[in-house]
Amino acid sequence: MFAILISALNTMLGFLLRRVVFKFVLFGALFVLCTAIPPLITSHLPDVGSLYKLLNSVPDGVWYFLGVFEFPRGLSVVIPAYFVRFFIRRIPFFG
Structure with a gap:
């Protein structure tokens, strides 16, 4: 028993x-x-100063379409997703 x-x-x-x-x-x-x-x-x-200069050189028409297509929100979702995909593919059991 x-x-x-x-x-x-x-x-x-x-x-x-x-x-x-x-x-x-x-x-x-x-x-x-x-x-x-x-x-x-x-x-x-790099620091924010060089990025600020780069973004000031973008024309207004481009800013309009970036806003219409919700580019900042999409970029903040896609970049971490690429990092997670990169790390998951490095795991031998899952990737």
Whole structure:
């Protein structure tokens, strides 16, 4: 009787250690990478002064169409999506 219970407990514990804990560690590492890497990248970007000069040289017609097409919102969604896709493709099990 106790052998059956111990066997069932051993099977459940083996499942937890092999599947759940491994996935928790893997996705925890992915979360840390996706939250830690973008601030590191932005710290290496050039200062705002050169970007300000570049954006001042864009004509008004271009600004109008960028506003119509919601370019700032789209850019803020697409760039992190590309970073996440890049990191997920580097994982041997998923990529």
